[in-house]
Amino acid sequence: MEVVTKKDVDVVIVGAGFAGLCALHKLRKQGFNAMIIDAGSSVGGTWYWNRYPGLRVDIESLEYSFSFSDELQQEWEWSERYASQAELLRYLNHVADRFDLRKDISLNTRVVSAIFDDATDKWTIETKGGNQIKARYCVMATGFLSAPNKPNFSGLDRYEGKQYFTTKWPDEKVDFSDKRVGVIGTGSSGVQVITEIGKEAEHLTVFQRTPSFCVPLRNCPLPPEYEKSVKSNYAEWRRREREESFGGWISVNYKPVRMVTKSALEVTAEERLALYEDRYQSGGLALYNVYPDVYTDMEANDTLAEFLRDKIRERVNDPDVAELLVPTGYPVLGKRLCGDSGYYETYNQGNVSLVDVRDESIEFTTKGILVKGVEYELDSVVFATGYDALSGALLRIDIQGSGGSKLKEHWKDGALTALGMMTAGFPNMFFLNGPGSPSPLYQPVLLCEEQSDWVGAWIMDMRNKGLTRIEPTERLEEEWVEHSTKVINATIFPKAASWYVGKNIPGKPSIGLAYFGGIIEYRKRCAEVLSSGFKGFKLSAARK
Numbered sequence: 001m002e003v004v005t006k007k008d009v010d011v012v013i014v015g016a017g018f019a020g021l022c023a024l025h026k027l028r029k030q031g032f033n034a035m036i037i038d039a040g041s042s043v044g045g046t047w048y049w050n051r052y053p054g055l056r057v058d059i060e061s062l063e064y065s066f067s068f069s070d071e072l073q074q075e076w077e078w079s080e081r082y083a084s085q086a087e088l089l090r091y092l093n094h095v096a097d098r099f100d101l102r103k104d105i106s107l108n109t110r111v112v113s114a115i116f117d118d119a120t121d122k123w124t125i126e127t128k129g130g131n132q133i134k135a136r137y138c139v140m141a142t143g144f145l146s147a148p149n150k151p152n153f154s155g156l157d158r159y160e161g162k163q164y165f166t167t168k169w170p171d172e173k174v175d176f177s178d179k180r181v182g183v184i185g186t187g188s189s190g191v192q193v194i195t196e197i198g199k200e201a202e203h204l205t206v207f208q209r210t211p212s213f214c215v216p217l218r219n220c221p222l223p224p225e226y227e228k229s230v231k232s233n234y235a236e237w238r239r240r241e242r243e244e245s246f247g248g249w250i251s252v253n254y255k256p257v258r259m260v261t262k263s264a265l266e267v268t269a270e271e272r273l274a275l276y277e278d279r280y281q282s283g284g285l286a287l288y289n290v291y292p293d294v295y296t297d298m299e300a301n302d303t304l305a306e307f308l309r310d311k312i313r314e315r316v317n318d319p320d321v322a323e324l325l326v327p328t329g330y331p332v333l334g335k336r337l338c339g340d341s342g343y344y345e346t347y348n349q350g351n352v353s354l355v356d357v358r359d360e361s362i363e364f365t366t367k368g369i370l371v372k373g374v375e376y377e378l379d380s381v382v383f384a385t386g387y388d389a390l391s392g393a394l395l396r397i398d399i400q401g402s403g404g405s406k407l408k409e410h411w412k413d414g415a416l417t418a419l420g421m422m423t424a425g426f427p428n429m430f431f432l433n434g435p436g437s438p439s440p441l442y443q444p445v446l447l448c449e450e451q452s453d454w455v456g457a458w459i460m461d462m463r464n465k466g467l468t469r470i471e472p473t474e475r476l477e478e479e480w481v482e483h484s485t486k487v488i489n490a491t492i493f494p495k496a497a498s499w500y501v502g503k504n505i506p507g508k509p510s511i512g513l514a515y516f517g518g519i520i521e522y523r524k525r526c527a528e529v530l531s532s533g534f535k536g537f538k539l540s541a542a543r544k
């Protein structure tokens, strides 16, 4: 049930995932009266809503965790190299208790609108249960992979079987053991759920529109010596992690690796293959740290793509099935690599079949799915169709800024932001891991820590100066979007229909969704906000 005890605070934070919990802890420490509102019945955000079988994070546990408290880092013991959803949820609940956050969190409470009042410089946040909370500042920690993408499949309303969504999995275990199951979607969620359901279902049929590039995650119990070595010098380890422009301090055989400074095309084929093999064997996303030109040059990119295509052919017994699973037509890394735990081998099982739907729309019948005149009878269908990423969760709330302007209108041609943290015309509203930020290609836990620090520093400075309103100028927003567009256009990323660039959703504008210039440049620009005396921002004090 919705229980809202506070009615007037300095800061409302929307979302109780990693970013929201971090912001609450940090802003409260600075003396701000802050509260979190979240629609879920537990803290956890993404890791609360998503609970499908096989779900785990693709960044190592020792990295994908808070760095703001060394006590927390030292005392928490991760059981696996890559944490499962259940362990991440336990961790975030522990954090909520450990830092006494719960007293300032309203759960079961969905925010439906946020409306800014120009006279008082305050937001009014309205909840589904009809509560209203006033706040000087609004921090949107709504998650960048949280708004489900539910395509309009023809005939779905007549389908009589069960439907499951990876983005909203039931609490209780679903038993697929004597069922004919279909899965739509072969991105990270699909790859994880297919591997698990394939172990159980009587028959599993996978409907694949675009094959992904998958690499073995090589998850395992966390080696005690590795944990000990990181914990013996965690601060230094974190410092280095923050210096990696894209992603964390990814390990190869538990040793940190950096991007090689050479071109993929200037080394011999043997040297290149040896590097790719080394990263592949180490597991996880280590293949992100190879030659820099795989991100900018299609010929260089194709050397890595071809290496991974051959791996698929080695792992899948039936050559025809293997060819269907081999991605072509878009650059490797253009979509996020999927960390797999036996995904390709699933197709070597007698109870699993693959249906190619790249040239054909899926149509539902009462009994199942019809593709190219063939009906597949299914007791259950699992939708792993991804997210309206980055901007989606924000646009599902009725957000009205200065003069009643609507965010939906302001962003109709793209998610316009300054530094991925604010948008012109919506004063005192901040985004964590939001559109226009480096979150998709950096490490979102570290990013939300840094962004919470920036927000805290900016509003503390304002408080000290008696100011109550901050917003970026349209000029600053234009500059940021121009810079971000220039950066991404020099890379291979626009060539893939990924959620990074909004091309996974028909008609969604690509502009401004993610920043690909790296954390170092991003951090420099964020630091300049205070050091330049808020150049590019408009600040003022309330009239009443």
Ligand code: NA7
Binding pocket: 145, 151, 184, 185, 186, 187, 188, 189, 190, 208, 209, 210, 336, 357, 362, 384, 385, 386, 387, 497, 499, 504
């Ligand atoms: P993704 O990576 O966006 O994958 C969604 C999948 O669903 C992908 O294979 C899509 O095919 C497929 N899809 C979406 N709509 C359709 C329709 N209409 N017909 C057939 N197939 C469809 O989302 P995930 O949840 O797997 O992963 C998101 C991130 O979470 C991931 O990158 C990690 O960072 C964690 P498409 O490729 O669009 O042809």
